[in-house]
Amino acid sequence: MFSAIVREPIDPAHVLTLIGADQDGASLLFLGVVRDHNDGRSVGGMRYDTYEEMAAEVLSEIVDEAARSAGTDRIATIHRTGELEVGEVSVAIAVSSPHRAQAYDASRYIIEEIKKRLPVWKKERYSDGAEEWVEGRTPGAPDVARQAPEVPDVAPKADGS
């Protein structure tokens, strides 16, 4: 298992080298990427702030929990902080396991727990120059309000202008 909070860009190919074993028939890589819009506003980039020592511990705990629950310890998770541009990877989760269900379960668990309790915050930079903290979740609070089904994001990509 591997987990880290980093400031430098994440290399997805490198993350995949941290997992995998002869008994594994499934390798899964999830990337969280900075997108160019949110709530109808055009986003130019994102600044991630973190409580680094605690985030490193919490991320390690989350990965441990996923490993115990899914039954695979071939898991690597990296979260980036600092200034990110649209298209850059903010989080990478790689899991390998004998069968695909374990990998999907572990990957999904990790990203959902990151959103619930990893001490990381992000501030969006909009194209008009304004900045705003992204509304987050209070760790430990019930997330009933967040359980509404997500609307598929089918908006066409802006051309960057």
Next chain:
Amino acid sequence: MEIRTLFFASYKELLGTGELQVDLPEGATVSDLVSELRARGGAFTVLPAAPAVAVNLTYTDPTSLLSDGDEVALIPPVAGG
């Protein structure tokens, strides 16, 4: 006792500082610390009465007792990923 108190993200911006040493009487709890801060008035009143709090890197209940030298972080709603 001295409590090293940390602020992040929106709290840090609103308060204009990321860290304060707070002097509290023995037997004080996490909740007492938050009350002491809010009682300072001004920007401190924007702190919620019951924010998420971590003591020495672990999420902790508001009723937890503090010890001299503890590091307490007030955690705004998180938004990782």
